Amino acid sequence: MITIGLKFMPETITVPVGTTVTWRNGETIGHTITSGAWGDVNESTGLRGSQTADGLFDHALAPKGQEGDTFTFTFDEAGEYPYFCQPHLTMNAMVIVEG
């Protein structure tokens, strides 16, 4: 989608229960870190076709260099935690938490 190539890097990480993960905005445009399922990703464009926020976390990440350009969340339970950036349909990722 457009991107434009906008992505979370890495798109999938696996961490132990109790880990605090930090997101950092490397862009000069804002993003969101929004938990919830995403799917129906177009193979050629990388754009997701569906998304459902689940309310676990939903943070507006300020542009790089501005106050609020990082976000942290601690995963206390094992499971798969998909998340996405609301306005950028190519930004779809997953945190896998192992017990």
Added chain:
Amino acid sequence: MRKTIAFAGLGLAAALVLSGCSAPAEEAAEEPMTSEEAEAPMIDTVNSDGSNLRAQLTALLADHVYLAGAAIDQALQDGGDLTTEQVGAAVAALDENSVEVAALVGSAYPDAEQPFLDSWRSHIPFFVNYTVAKATGDQAGVDQAVSDLNGYAVSFGQLINSVVPELPAEAVQAELEMHAVSLLAAIDANIANDPAYFDLLKEAASHMPMTANALAGGIATNLELQ
């Protein structure tokens, strides 16, 4: 119990922010980490290089030409009846492509997605109007459709320029005019049952990489993509 772990891909992720390119996380396995970096896993947001944008835009715009050609061809086969199931399906596929193009633009400029989609959708009926008028010998209708397409090129150029100042409105207008002229030539050949239609449609599609290159170049400059 809470704990933090070292994340092997961190060195690469940090590097990607600087370089703006993508690479497998495994490549970073030997990147040294500072003690500060090793405190917690970190996820960065990154832009891949501008060529990714150009490639996606090229593919979608080329699809746009062929899908438009298919829809118009179906409309001609159905005697200009735009209500047949086949024409409806062809138009629906073309509209899906429009939505994808708009989404691509919107992924970089969220506020521009809907205005872009509204604008982009508006030019498609002008080609249909041209086709019906040309096929029925309605010269006034042909002239009106061409006038509408020319007007659309101007307004589209202005819209893009308002979002991406690096793209001059006149340059975008010229790209749209080329799109219109080349596709109208193919439509003329189709109506005339001229076998050149296929080459002309291919030629119309071949302009799209240039259009995509211009648009993607301006966007990449605007967003500082590499």
